[in-house]
Amino acid sequence: MEASFQDRSAALRPSMGKAAVSALLPPAVVIGLAALLHFVIGPAIGYFYAKVLTDVGIAVVMAVSLNLVNGYTGQFSIGHAAFMTVGGYAAGSVVYYGHYLIWGSLQQQGGFLGPSTLLYVVALLVGGLAAALAGFVVGLPSLRLRGDYLAIVTLGFGEIVRVLVTRTNDVLFDADEIAAASPVTLLTSVGGSLGFTGLPFLTNLFWVWVAAGAVILFSYRLKRSDQGRALLSIREDEIAAEAMGIPTTRFKVQAFVYAAFFAGIAGGLFAHEVGTTLNPQELGFQKSFEVVIMVVLGGMGSVTGTTIAAAALVILPEALRSFSDYRMIAYALTLILVMLLRPQGLMGLREVWEIPAVRKLLRSGR
Amino acid sequence: MLRLNDLHVHYGAVHALQGVELEVNQGEIVTLIGSNGAGKSTTLRAISGMLRPSRGTIDFEGKPIAGLAPHVVVGLGIAHSPEGRGVFANLTVEENLQVGAYTRSDKAGIAEDMKKVYGLFPRLEERRRQLAGTLSGGEQQMLAMGRALLARPRLLLLDEPSLGLAPQIVKVIFQIIRDINALGTTILLVEQNAHKALEVANRGYVIEVGKIVLADDAKVLAASDEVRKAYLGG
Amino acid sequence: MALFPRALRLAPILLALACSGQTADKGPDAGQGGGEHGSDVILVGEYGSMTGAEATFGQSTHNGIMLAIEEINAAGGVGGKKIELKTYDDAGKTQEAGTVVTRLVTEDKVVAVLGEVNSKLSLAGGRIAQQFGVPMVSPSSTNAQVTQVGDMIFRVCFVDEFQGFVGAKFAAENLQAKKAAILYDQGSPYSKGLKDDFTKAFVGFGGEVVTDQAYTTGDQDFGAQLTSIKQAGVDVIYLPGYYTDVGNIAIQMRAQGITVPMVGGDGWDSSKLAEIGGPAIEGSYYSNHYAAEEDRPEVKAFVKAFTDKYGATPDGLAALGYDAARVLADAMKRSPSLGGKDLAKAIAETKDFPGVTGHITIDDHRNAQKPAVVVEMKGGAPHFVASVAPGQ
Numbered sequence: 004m005e006a007s008f009q010d011r012s013a014a015l016r017p018s019m020g021k022a023a024v025s026a027l028l029p030p031a032v033v034i035g036l037a038a039l040l041h042f043v044i045g046p047a048i049g050y051f052y053a054k055v056l057t058d059v060g061i062a063v064v065m066a067v068s069l070n071l072v073n074g075y076t077g078q079f080s081i082g083h084a085a086f087m088t089v090g091g092y093a094a095g096s097v098v099y100y101g102h103y104l105i106w107g108s109l110q111q112q113g114g115f116l117g118p119s120t121l122l123y124v125v126a127l128l129v130g131g132l133a134a135a136l137a138g139f140v141v142g143l144p145s146l147r148l149r150g151d152y153l154a155i156v157t158l159g160f161g162e163i164v165r166v167l168v169t170r171t172n173d174v175l176f177d178a179d180e181i182a183a184a185s186p187v188t189l190l191t192s193v194g195g196s197l198g199f200t201g202l203p204f205l206t207n208l209f210w211v212w213v214a215a216g217a218v219i220l221f222s223y224r225l226k227r228s229d230q231g232r233a234l235l236s237i238r239e240d241e242i243a244a245e246a247m248g249i250p251t252t253r254f255k256v257q258a259f260v261y262a263a264f265f266a267g268i269a270g271g272l273f274a275h276e277v278g279t280t281l282n283p284q285e286l287g288f289q290k291s292f293e294v295v296i297m298v299v300l301g302g303m304g305s306v307t308g309t310t311i312a313a314a315a316l317v318i319l320p321e322a323l324r325s326f327s328d329y330r331m332i333a334y335a336l337t338l339i340l341v342m343l344l345r346p347q348g349l350m351g352l353r354e355v356w357e358i359p360a361v362r363k364l365l366r367s368g369r
Numbered sequence: 370m371l372r373l374n375d376l377h378v379h380y381g382a383v384h385a386l387q388g389v390e391l392e393v394n395q396g397e398i399v400t401l402i403g404s405n406g407a408g409k410s411t412t413l414r415a416i417s418g419m420l421r422p423s424r425g426t427i428d429f430e431g432k433p434i435a436g437l438a439p440h441v442v443v444g445l446g447i448a449h450s451p452e453g454r455g456v457f458a459n460l461t462v463e464e465n466l467q468v469g470a471y472t473r474s475d476k477a478g479i480a481e482d483m484k485k486v487y488g489l490f491p492r493l494e495e496r497r498r499q500l501a502g503t504l505s506g507g508e509q510q511m512l513a514m515g516r517a518l519l520a521r522p523r524l525l526l527l528d529e530p531s532l533g534l535a536p537q538i539v540k541v542i543f544q545i546i547r548d549i550n551a552l553g554t555t556i557l558l559v560e561q562n563a564h565k566a567l568e569v570a571n572r573g574y575v576i577e578v579g580k581i582v583l584a585d586d587a588k589v590l591a592a593s594d595e596v597r598k599a600y601l602g603g
Numbered sequence: 604m605a606l607f608p609r610a611l612r613l614a615p616i617l618l619a620l621a622c623s624g625q626t627a628d629k630g631p632d633a634g635q636g637g638g639e640h641g642s643d644v645i646l647v648g649e650y651g652s653m654t655g656a657e658a659t660f661g662q663s664t665h666n667g668i669m670l671a672i673e674e675i676n677a678a679g680g681v682g683g684k685k686i687e688l689k690t691y692d693d694a695g696k697t698q699e700a701g702t703v704v705t706r707l708v709t710e711d712k713v714v715a716v717l718g719e720v721n722s723k724l725s726l727a728g729g730r731i732a733q734q735f736g737v738p739m740v741s742p743s744s745t746n747a748q749v750t751q752v753g754d755m756i757f758r759v760c761f762v763d764e765f766q767g768f769v770g771a772k773f774a775a776e777n778l779q780a781k782k783a784a785i786l787y788d789q790g791s792p793y794s795k796g797l798k799d800d801f802t803k804a805f806v807g808f809g810g811e812v813v814t815d816q817a818y819t820t821g822d823q824d825f826g827a828q829l830t831s832i833k834q835a836g837v838d839v840i841y842l843p844g845y846y847t848d849v850g851n852i853a854i855q856m857r858a859q860g861i862t863v864p865m866v867g868g869d870g871w872d873s874s875k876l877a878e879i880g881g882p883a884i885e886g887s888y889y890s891n892h893y894a895a896e897e898d899r900p901e902v903k904a905f906v907k908a909f910t911d912k913y914g915a916t917p918d919g920l921a922a923l924g925y926d927a928a929r930v931l932a933d934a935m936k937r938s939p940s941l942g943g944k945d946l947a948k949a950i951a952e953t954k955d956f957p958g959v960t961g962h963i964t965i966d967d968h969r970n971a972q973k974p975a976v977v978v979e980m981k982g983g984a985p986h987f988v989a990s991v992a993p994g995q
Contacts, residue, residue: 050709050735054702166819169790197792198697198723200748204730229471236457236468243455243513245419248443248472248520277734278701280727285696304459321702324691331654331694352459 767800
């Protein structure tokens with residue numbers, strides 16, 4: 004909280020240049036690191052490890068965004084994957100049918116930052132906004148109430164989304180037919196339970212890690228802001244927070260909508276990832292639980308903890324793959340052990356550098 | 370300053386407040402005493418907007434505030450230190466105080482009030498970086514009061530500040546209540562410890578099953594047989 | 604001085620990354636010619652659902668593949684080299700299917716990939732195999748889209764359209780049915796596809812589909828649908844679903860007094876069908892890839908070898924896994940090299956291969972042209988009734 008005071012006083016000072024640097028530096032670092040991953044590290048480690056890193060990035064976006072709701076605000080959403088589904092299908096429709104309507108085929112236009120990528124980035128944002136809208140509609144009525152209502156409503160919402168997507172029609176792949184079809188026809192022709200097949204592979208390490216960096220930065224800055232403290236106080240004691248004049252319902256809904264937005268982005272990333280097929284079963288409640296586990300394991304409210312847990316829970320099954328049948332047992336055992344030894348999660352509410360041992364290490368490094 | 374007129378509150382089918390009449394004047398300490406479940410906390414919650422009255426009016430400085438949202442009420446100058454203290458256990462002492470100033474945007478004023486609160490509660494300053502959950506009960510009560518003060522209220526609602534505290538700490542807390550009042554904050558104090566409450570208060574009200582049954586100067590109430598028998602254990 | 608020590612701590616990580624980069628391939632030809640680096644084994648990859656909801660499918664297929672590879676190796680392997688199988692579990696998820704096929708193709712450098720059962724997963728893995736130019740043979744994905752992914756993707760099973768045709772032909776000719784009802788799973792593209800294909804073919808044979816009713820996987824009560832079917836008064840009921848639902852439907856249908864025969868597809872093929880359906884499923888028919896009691900030498904040898912090794916009668920998925928591995932090995936023997944293009948060409952040229960699941964010819968769309976069998980449930984087990992070849 005000291006840092007935020009300094010930030011604020013720095014922003015008030017006349018030296019605008021310095022303020023601009025401190026505002027623009029973190030996003031620049033995120034883009035730089037994502038570019039490094041994509042152009043240098045990705046090619047160096049090979050396709051398989053790059054694919055795992057991509058999976059990790061998407062999991063990070065999901066877990067860190069859910070942390071806004073389950074961690075910061077202390078609500079219990081168990082339907083996060085539903086927003087991923089909404090975002091994924093919205094983004095997928097824009098990219099797939101957009102390609103046909105604009106260029107008449109699925110042929111990728113241009114390379115890195117080419118027209119296809121531009122359409123893809125727009126689609127990711129559309130997916131995020133669609134999910135955010137869904138989050139608002141779901142969150143507004145359920146977050147007025149206290150307790151377990153949100154859990155039940157989000158679970159139900161997830162099932163509704165899954166069933167609706169399952170009942171959609173086959174994907175169209177005839178350019179003339181697509182040009183003649185109405186938007187409603189296109190939006191309901193997204194493949195049903197076989198999945199939205201044929202989506203171009205536009206997701207790569209760069210976009211995944213730009214999104215992951217964005218959600219990490221956003222979450223961390225929020226945590227250290229007045230609004231973040233207000234969210235945490237809702238989690239700690241909702242009645243006391245209300246007594247302090249915090250508009251609890253509005254803030255809970257806001258946090259929920261932010262989280263849904265990023266989950267929608269994650270859905271768009273997933274939809275266009277190499278070697279996946281966007282399909283309703285895979286983004287069902289099981290996926291939601293996986294994300295909840297990441298948040299609980301990492302520490303409710305800890306951005307770095309959630310990030311580490313998300314990475315670990317993607318890499319662990321991959322590393323254990325050679326144990327075939329036993330890997331799911333090993334995975335479950337690890338979870339149980341961590342929860343027994345550290346019920347508050349790996350990190351609790353703290354960030355990595357707030358752990359005493361790490362603090363000491365950082366100090367000695369200076 | 371504050372006037373409740375024929376205030377009714379329902380919890381579902383339960384008629385919790387049945388026409389409460391109460392008045393607090395500028396600069397006073399007014400106490401509301403009564404047994405468990407009589408409607409003391411409900412009255413405070415209705416004032417701060419956390420409960421919506423089913424009938425009656427609440428006027429603050431001449432303006433009707435019944436039914437306004439809590440954050441609006443706080444903005445108008447009424448802060449509420451809730452029962453059970455409600456400190457944010459996983460936030461530090463200083464973060465707790467910052468949340469108290471949530472409705473304000475005058476950075477300089479907040480910093481000044483922060484100093485003032487640390488002046489009132491030196492123990493909090495010593496522990497400003499500690500998590501609130503690690504404080505003792507008395508310190509948590511201090512924090513809850515300090516946090517409410519950071520809203521810079523003209524009227525402070527205190528709900529059971531002595532609950533569960535050792536007698537020595539209770540003494541300290543009531544001294545601080547006097548100090549806060551001396552610095553210019555009007556206080557409406559809800560207490561089960563009628564003895565202590567009537568000692569610090571100018572005036573007092575006795576509430577029974579949702580109705581005010583007695584209202585008088587604190588000294589008069591403390592001396593009255595009825596109150597002595599019912600609430601002062603003698 | 605401020606940054607330096609921390610940068611030093613990163614050094615080993617960067618070093619490790621750089622080293623791993625040297626062994627990794629850079630281009631999309633990563634799989635080309637893999638497994639040929641002078642070693643005496645040929646590495647083949649397999650991906651399947653060994654865990655998750657479809658684990659029985661994955662394990663059956665795996666057993667079939669393992670048996671085939673053992674036999675091939677015992678007979679001298681391919682060109683003197685033994686085939687080695689690398690198997691990864693995809694837990695029934697497309698994201699994992701994509702990851703494991705990437706791992707097989709770019710890390711393990713397999714010459715070819717066998718898998719998957721579920722069409723959705725074959726589509727996800729197939730796009731990777733196609734991208735890296737490594738041939739993939741799906742044992743049992745029947746959805747038409749699977750082999751449309753590209754020229755590296757093949758299958759040794761027939762497609763759903765043919766199965767719908769077989770069901771319709773059997774109903775119209777063998778059962779002499781004129782009016783049919785369909786009860787299908789609207790949540791399954793397989794079931795929906797079969798419904799459409801059956802309808803088309805049945806009308807072609809001069810029949811009429813009087814009513815089609817839908818359910819969703821896992822439904823427990825089919826009363827409403829069965830009532831309308833009963834009122835429609837039909838000669839046959841087509842049930843293109845999976846064995847769990849089919850078993851439940853059969854029980855409720857017989858309880859409602861509907862006695863007309865039921866016909867289904869290969870989704871019925873499980874020993875669980877008789878367990879769930881009990882007497883209600885007796886006398887029903889389904890189209891399948893093979894029947895264990897067919898009187899062909901390939902079938903007899905396979906059933907004996909499989910039963911000796913695993914102590915159970917092989918189901919259709921095991922037979923298809925067995926055939927997929929053998930078709931692949933046969934192509935390897937004929938191929939001038941084990942590079943992706945040569946091998947794909949050799950697989951495409953497969954003609955009249957004597958598979959357990961019928962004589963297999965790969966057509967221009969990389970699908971298998973082969974007969975289907977129709978079996979009848981009798982005494983709790985499927986028994987061979989008829990064989991239907993394509994184009995009849």
